[in-house]
Amino acid sequence: MDGLISSPPVGAPIPAPGPNFAQHPALVLNADYRPLSYFPLSLWSWQDAIKAVFRDSVTIVAEYDTLVRSPSMEMRLPSVLALKDFVKTDQSPAFTRFNVFLRDKWECQYCEESFKTHELTFDHVIPRSRGGLTNWENIVASCRQCNLIKGSKLPKECGMHPARTPRQPTKQELQRRGRSFPPNFLHESWSDFLYWDSELDEI
Numbered sequence: 001m002d003g004l005i006s007s008p009p010v011g012a013p014i015p016a017p018g019p020n021f022a023q024h025p026a027l028v029l030n031a032d033y034r035p036l037s038y039f040p041l042s043l044w045s046w047q048d049a050i051k052a053v054f055r056d057s058v059t060i061v062a063e064y065d066t067l068v069r070s071p072s073m074e075m076r077l078p079s080v081l082a083l084k085d086f087v088k089t090d091q092s093p094a095f096t097r098f099n100v101f102l103r104d105k106w107e108c109q110y111c112e113e114s115f116k117t118h119e120l121t122f123d124h125v126i127p128r129s130r131g132g133l134t135n136w137e138n139i140v141a142s143c144r145q146c147n148l149i150k151g152s153k154l155p156k157e158c159g160m161h162p163a164r165t166p167r168q169p170t171k172q173e174l175q176r177r178g179r180s181f182p183p184n185f186l187h188e189s190w191s192d193f194l195y196w197d198s199e200l201d202e203i
């Protein structure tokens with residue numbers, strides 16, 4: 001993503017660095033107004049967002065209230081951008097923490113209750129100690145309590161089976177899931193996404 005943006009253009013306003021600005025990532029949409037990527041979610045730092053605006057490579061779709069100022073002008077930090085030129089994207093979703101939660105709709109696959117990101121963890125359906133792998137077919141979202149109860153037992157040993165048999169989703173399935181969440185759910189969770197989007201290999 002950074003490769004799309006080279007150097008800051010002359011005349012771009014340089015906001016004073018502060019803790020506030022770090023909280024203003026811009027969601028990047030492709031030219032068809034779908035997120036460039038859900039997997040991980042396509043986000044740019046406010047610096048890259050402003051550079052792209054000044055390069056005229058994006059359209060501003062929505063803005064934060066936060067202003068940046070230079071001696072000659074002021075502008076609001078973009079919150080949603082759309083690329084002017086369409087970019088072809090990869091079709092297979094990455095195996096990330098966020099995508100597992102999205103596939104499982106933030107529902108514990110054992111008690112089927114809904115949880116917030118920080119209340120959920122992951123469960124190996126077949127425990128690692130029993131040869132279970134960390135992949136789409138063996139990882140499900142689980143609340144901490146169910147995860148604790150299940151421990152290192154096989155589903156048949158504890159009578160705990162995932163509500164849905166885990167499998168790799170298609171990109172389209174994840175996109176549909178993403179649309180079923182209210183926009184502010186995704187917006188407020190952006191900082192979570194940045195952390196949870198790390199590849200899921202050691203948990």
Ligand SMILES: [Zn+2]
Nearest residue numbers: 108111143146
């Ligand atoms: Zn549970």
